Amino acid sequence: MAQPYDLPLSELEKYKPPLTRQPDFDAFWDRTLRELAETPLSYELTPHDYPARGVRLFKVVYSGFRGATIQGWLALPEGEGPFPGLMLYHGYNWAMEGQIHDTVNWALHGYAAFLMLCRGQQGESADNTVYSHGAQAGWMSKGILSEDEYYYRGVYMDAVRALEVLASLDQVDRTRIGVSGGSQGGALTLAAAALSDIPVVAAADYPYLAHFERAIDITPSGPYLELNEFFRRNGDPEIEARAKRTLSYFDVMNLAPRVKCRTWVSIGLVDTITPPSTVFAAYNHLNCEKSISVFRYFGHEYIPRAHEQRLRLLLETLQP
Amino acid sequence: MAQPYDLPLSELEKYKPPLTRQPDFDAFWDRTLRELAETPLSYELTPHDYPARGVRLFKVVYSGFRGATIQGWLALPEGEGPFPGLMLYHGYNWAMEGQIHDTVNWALHGYAAFLMLCRGQQGESADNTVYSHGAQAGWMSKGILSEDEYYYRGVYMDAVRALEVLASLDQVDRTRIGVSGGSQGGALTLAAAALSDIPVVAAADYPYLAHFERAIDITPSGPYLELNEFFRRNGDPEIEARAKRTLSYFDVMNLAPRVKCRTWVSIGLVDTITPPSTVFAAYNHLNCEKSISVFRYFGHEYIPRAHEQRLRLLLETLQP
């Protein structure tokens, strides 16, 4: 797709639709965080052979929301530390081989890097929710008829807990922890920054799960369309209304005002999976110190210059 | 796709690859059926308004494998009965609005028609397995590392139990029950015929879940590719070996010799979702009274003449 298909940049920069929070939005998250706190911090590290000098790789298994078994990969630089920590979240239905190479590279850059595998999506991360209704293939509509049951409730809490695991490590300087990820990982980056006090910097590439109402209307490809498909299979308008209500709790646009740490976002103008307007909708509701990098010629993909900017941001904030 | 892309028809007719059953294949299914029997038969019917005369529609909720809540739609002809029963299974990731219109039409044809909604795929049918590892989006790789955990174990048993529900109804003549469905529904038709003594006739359109080894190698589109994707994300050869071992238990080719009732299968020669050779592999292992209808110009889709043949077969066997 060669041309901007969404709003022009000048409008994107001002695009700030009203929040769609339900009255109990903050109460819901407070309650959810309290429920997370009921599961004690618990994890196990198993060293994992990796063909590189200067780094130690561990398989991590920890207890997530409602005690779910969640796996991650932890790569530590050689040496004593403490090192700055970097929490990493991966994209939707991605994480080939657990993205261990990427995680290791971050460790070689000096970070205690911890990649969480999303429940049900990869590795031993188990989704322990039994959903009370059927869903479209994928994760987007699992439990969508209730904010208490929705799939991402567990994922967001697993992400918060992962930060707590990282912060608890001896090798980690818990005052210097950042969060980063792209797409679903970008959404988790913003959600974790909104729901946890641990991160001091957040770097989100083309964050997903933002401004669902518009996303459903305009997104040409990718997993937002699972929602459209769910509404095709279940055409009752009341179901659609309930689902949209549920989504509002997990919309990172609605979570954005809760973010307190310094935040950087990137977006390509020909991104057809997380349309620019949905990303700007979330970004423009951030009240923290923030910046956004816009790439005219890129879509939902690796953007070398964005990577450089993220490297620099993290270097400045976490390895000053 | 205009041309036959799989084996030519003359080879398909003779295509009978060796079974890939593990030594404990039958023991596994005996054990599984015993486990099903531990859940007592239990269901509830709720009348559902439907704009047609001559038929009564009910939402059915019953206890499936390991007590899972499974939903179905039951349509009964007007009158006293007993009616011949027709068990219906739906395609993968399909079942829009629960396929109630189709189910009702079968009732208007004189059958007590019962459509099962597959667990996790539609309606209130809940998948109550907590899988111990992540999977590719969809259902094909859920629990694939163990035959005890694999997704279709529950589905196959829910399908058997659905037949037991249907057979237990007062309005149904349990000596005249057929099973039918296309694609995933065709696989469930064969599996149910193999694992239950209830059906006296089975009609399977382009059955899925057959001859996995070849399906993984040649299928150009559709959900078999979830397996290919799973092996991309998890490239350890041992994982692939374990997964293929698991699949062997659920391969309808391996179940085919257990089918005892009269069975009819249909397949289109340009079907790119359930390639003809995978269907013939299962068909050629059927030892029951059987017939197959081949359609040169059709793929994975509604085939009017196949429908007529199914109508005639069911009429002859169930409404003689």
Added chain:
Amino acid sequence: MAQPYDLPLSELEKYKPPLTRQPDFDAFWDRTLRELAETPLSYELTPHDYPARGVRLFKVVYSGFRGATIQGWLALPEGEGPFPGLMLYHGYNWAMEGQIHDTVNWALHGYAAFLMLCRGQQGESADNTVYSHGAQAGWMSKGILSEDEYYYRGVYMDAVRALEVLASLDQVDRTRIGVSGGSQGGALTLAAAALSDIPVVAAADYPYLAHFERAIDITPSGPYLELNEFFRRNGDPEIEARAKRTLSYFDVMNLAPRVKCRTWVSIGLVDTITPPSTVFAAYNHLNCEKSISVFRYFGHEYIPRAHEQRLRLLLETLQP
């Protein structure tokens, strides 16, 4: 196509472009109906074997416009009747195997269901016009240089005559006859309701042949594009002007004000074959009792909830 690509719904609801009727529009149709009347009502019914109880299927051959041989399928419920009648029209270049299964199902719902096969498109329905010029493959540009010769003149009249055949049957209660169809069948539904007094209710799914001027400009796919192709092969602006003049006579938008019976229309917002604005253009010119059902997530396809609404409408009006 995930996103609305045509006007937003709020504009669609008000979208009412001026009619494009020529001054002799009504005169043309009066003259055409008189010409139809010159062919005496004549038809023959031949019983046809069908594997279902409770229904009788007949092949019907009748004399259409200018004496053309037109075929249809008639399915009657068992019993004496009289039954309410349901006239069915099929989609463009469709009608596989004459859609007999669909027609039979309507009979099982209690209707004397009669499906007309469009001339030249299927079965023994013969197009007896010798067109005076060449056309793009398909039927859209046959005879397009003159309203007297245009292909759909015969089809519209065949559709009216089919209603007269249906109404003349002993088994039919001619005061309770409805018309229904989708796409081309939706256009014929509206056209028949505009040009015949027989129907008391009309149900049109995504009607085709509406608001040609805009359709030519915006339709991304489907048979409207035959017109674009015709204008590519014949670039003389005068030919385009004559063709558009001809089309104006057959535009169901222009016929809409003539409809007197209760009318229901359905349309999906991602329909790329009959764009929503072309359907609303016709709908908004209906002056009868009317309603429209809009489906956000559907295109030019089977819409389960639309089917339920049609069932209910016909039940209320024809089987009260």
Added chain:
Amino acid sequence: MAQPYDLPLSELEKYKPPLTRQPDFDAFWDRTLRELAETPLSYELTPHDYPARGVRLFKVVYSGFRGATIQGWLALPEGEGPFPGLMLYHGYNWAMEGQIHDTVNWALHGYAAFLMLCRGQQGESADNTVYSHGAQAGWMSKGILSEDEYYYRGVYMDAVRALEVLASLDQVDRTRIGVSGGSQGGALTLAAAALSDIPVVAAADYPYLAHFERAIDITPSGPYLELNEFFRRNGDPEIEARAKRTLSYFDVMNLAPRVKCRTWVSIGLVDTITPPSTVFAAYNHLNCEKSISVFRYFGHEYIPRAHEQRLRLLLETLQP
């Protein structure tokens, strides 16, 4: 398509499947030619303005098979003549603006060039057959249930008659007439050379309508697929058998042995509309003086070197 998808060249060169002629094949064509002869030779030339010096363009209207009105374009070089004649046939559903520019260019090359517009496809060429059954959109299945009614019967005879018109012109040297065309025009070139004694040379680019039995099985795109679609809509095996019997009369493979004049054929190895094996099947049945040009890197398209070879062949044979 980068790779040869049909037989390799070494096999193509030997590919000579048995003819599929019915016993009355020659009798059918003799009878058909006699019927053509019953329509007296009759035509009218109307000068047509064209922006070029050195050429005169005429619209020609003549009586084709069963008196059908057929149009063509005749371009004559300036001067007295007599000129060698070149009969041109166009591709299926093509002939934009009657291909007048191409026809004029042939006249500038020294030929009395006459392009026939196929009945029903372009210009004023009228298809005067009333077909007794419906067909798939397009011309391939019109009248396909009977060799007497099939669409191409008229077209082949119109093509023969066009040669007779050309040969009768004062400005034409009737001993030096060639025929040429591509695709459908290539089929008509071979058919005219088989059914008329007039041409002394034939040049056919990727001829269509050849070896239908295989074409239906392997052709990936283009109008052969109309036959596949017809068999989808009409699945009765007897209909398929009758249709294939009809096609056998018009298969240029079956007509090839009747060709007496020098003949040249071209084909590209990545032609997906008229697969190479279908073209070689016809070519290898030619018993006349013949040659074939094979183009490894070309499909169904303009091939500059083929054009040069045709120019040279015609120059040598018609302007020696």
Added chain:
Amino acid sequence: MAQPYDLPLSELEKYKPPLTRQPDFDAFWDRTLRELAETPLSYELTPHDYPARGVRLFKVVYSGFRGATIQGWLALPEGEGPFPGLMLYHGYNWAMEGQIHDTVNWALHGYAAFLMLCRGQQGESADNTVYSHGAQAGWMSKGILSEDEYYYRGVYMDAVRALEVLASLDQVDRTRIGVSGGSQGGALTLAAAALSDIPVVAAADYPYLAHFERAIDITPSGPYLELNEFFRRNGDPEIEARAKRTLSYFDVMNLAPRVKCRTWVSIGLVDTITPPSTVFAAYNHLNCEKSISVFRYFGHEYIPRAHEQRLRLLLETLQP
């Protein structure tokens, strides 16, 4: 693409964005033309066998900008002459077999027709610039960081020199020389008309290289996208700025006001390679006698009626 995707025609007709000329725009071209003049006019004609009467074909090799070896094909009508001259430029990455057939046909129409092969693109035309940086595959970004080095500087000058070669031929009436071409050839047509006094008429089909700023933003396909790709590989904003500055010198929109001869332009409204707005942007800046032909139903392709208009224009102006 069926629908207009760019501005509506009423806006296109008025679309006249500001020129983007740098202050030294005219100075740059004056300097460039002076540099061309330093290479003396030098060429060689070699007769080339061609299978046609009435025309003589020559391979021409001449010295282009900075002495580059440039090849062309010259076709002369038979006879003494002097003939009107027609300079022809070809499309981007096109010119199969040097387009000799097309060139010959123009000679048969009475013109001394000369087709230049663009440097580096075809035949013996050698691009003698050594570019100081890497580029995206293709020619669009070669030397793009400097107007002195940019690829099209040489091409434009070669095009001017080709006119000088043509005008110097004895067989050519240098007061009657036209220029013509499509796409890249259309751009060269306008550029040559702007930079040379030789042509008295210019005919440009869908000219390329126009209004780059918008082209980069909206063009869906074709070689403009090489620029987008270049900016993906080289994301430094300064590089983008320098490249756009360079392009401004070669933008035919900026050159348009320099054109003095009568000029005709054609464009299709569904042209996705040279979007209509980019063509109108250039056209609306022409200050010469001018006309434009707009084709609603055509894209970037052969348009028969446009060809007729070009023939007529050239006939009127060059062969009055």
Added chain:
Amino acid sequence: MAQPYDLPLSELEKYKPPLTRQPDFDAFWDRTLRELAETPLSYELTPHDYPARGVRLFKVVYSGFRGATIQGWLALPEGEGPFPGLMLYHGYNWAMEGQIHDTVNWALHGYAAFLMLCRGQQGESADNTVYSHGAQAGWMSKGILSEDEYYYRGVYMDAVRALEVLASLDQVDRTRIGVSGGSQGGALTLAAAALSDIPVVAAADYPYLAHFERAIDITPSGPYLELNEFFRRNGDPEIEARAKRTLSYFDVMNLAPRVKCRTWVSIGLVDTITPPSTVFAAYNHLNCEKSISVFRYFGHEYIPRAHEQRLRLLLETLQP
């Protein structure tokens, strides 16, 4: 593409077509290497700011074949060294932003990593050959009519010289230098290993430029098709013969027997850009210590497990 489309693995493993070397093959490369030696070793390092600790990045400019300016990126680990060296080559038309992030990561793994930018493709690497004829867009057909002029002659020599640059650095242990790259970079890896004594290990992912004769025939996508396109534009069989003769000198299959160092190759079985058979053709002609990794489910893309194998191989051989 889900299925293996090339030879089955069992045949690939034995696939060893005859070499296509010309008699002077080795003489050509000896002569070419001598010509390289005439250009003295010369380079310049410029430090480049990069946001990472533990690594120093330098822009390198050196003199390549015939003195061409060639750029590369050199990343050195912090510390004194000497470090093992890793020469990196990039893919065709790729190297976004010079692949600096990837190069830096290799340095963090302990290597003096040097990425060469291919002449004309990226950065300041200038292609200083003036080709004597036109080519298809891209680099594959530049100078293809002569082995002395062909584009890859310079590239292969630049690759050899890059190794000499790397080996000459004080920080590098010249006895521990490896080469690596994918696609075009894989071809350069094998070519450099064949033409230089410096590398002690070579790791080539899906190497390109192998077994051209078959590649031209079967490759479905990617830059091999530039050759097909060149032969479309230039259909003279003699041109094709000359081009194929030229390619034989650069075919890594023909160079394979010259490789002496340990070599590892990877290939995916659904790779449609460098088909498996072309890669095995080269691999099976390697006479060195060698191994190949085959990936059933991968195409021409990042393969995580291949990366791990390369890391391990390099670790074992270069950092023992």
